[in-house]
Amino acid sequence: xxxxxxxxxxxxxxxxxxxxxxxxxxxxxxxxxxxxxxxxxxxxxxxxxxxxxxxxxxxxxxxxxxxxxxxxxxxxxxxxxxxxxxxxxxxxxxxxxxxxxxxxxxxxxxxxxxxxxxxxxxxxxxxxxxxxxxxxxxxxxxxxxxxxxxxxxxxxxxxxxxxxxxxx
Numbered sequence: 001x002x003x004x005x006x007x008x009x010x011x012x013x014x015x016x017x018x019x020x021x022x023x024x025x026x027x028x029x030x031x032x033x034x035x036x037x038x039x040x041x042x043x044x045x046x047x048x049x050x051x052x053x054x055x056x057x058x059x060x061x062x063x064x065x066x067x068x069x070x071x072x073x074x075x076x077x078x079x080x081x082x083x084x085x086x087x088x089x090x091x092x093x094x095x096x097x098x099x100x101x102x103x104x105x106x107x108x109x110x111x112x113x114x115x116x117x118x119x120x121x122x123x124x125x126x127x128x129x130x131x132x133x134x135x136x137x138x139x140x141x142x143x144x145x146x147x148x149x150x151x152x153x154x155x156x157x158x159x160x161x162x163x164x165x166x167x168x
Contacts, residue, residue, distance in 0.1 A: 006075035007111040013056035014049075014110060021049045029113045033122030043125055050108065054132050061140045070149035073137035079107050080134060080157040083118055085165030091124040096159040101129035103159075108133040 014021065024042040061069065080103045092102035106117050108130040116123040134157060141149045160166055 003075050003079070006072055006079075009057070009060055009072060010108070010110050013053050013060055016056055017049050017052055021045060024049075025109055025113060028109065028125060029116045029123070031123070033120055043128060046109065047128065050130055053108065054130075054136070057136065058140065061137065064140075066141060066145050066149070069137050069141040069144070070151060073135075073141065073149050074151040074153055076107060076133070076137055077151050077153055077155065077157045079114065080104070081155045081162050083107075083114070083165075084157075084159060084162035085121070086167070088117065088121040088124060088165075089159075091121045092126060092128070094127075094129075098129065099159040100134055100157065101131040102127075103157075104133035105130040 014025065024045040027042045028046065061072070064072070080100070083103050083106060084099075088103070088106075089099050092099060092106075094102055102124070105128045106114055106124060113123070138148050141147070155161070
């Protein structure tokens, strides 16, 4: 399973939440990161929609096989790892756990937002978190199959574990 499938599952979970939520996600993605004049209304709307998004994601994951859930968890793990960087932390701030949850928010918002933050961390939203996203598919796997999946990746989604993201 590829990251393409991961992003398809994420987008499918956002789709039923409507145009207003979609517009707020796009506004966060396309805002000018050098401007302080961005609207907190978009953050508030997206934050309020996160529970419904996670419910939709749980519904979508309900019928997936153990191997599909493991593959989704592996993609999520790698995406979180790739943005485990000091420059992203500088914008989002937070303790080790708080930074993990901030990266969960970045992943949860979808490919466009993730890609924008990866390219320019100033696009990230300070103090925005989605703890549930960080281990979402591994928890679904454990609930359905009695154990956490082994992604076999050799990396960690925990904060400050990506040596390329924390030079020096």
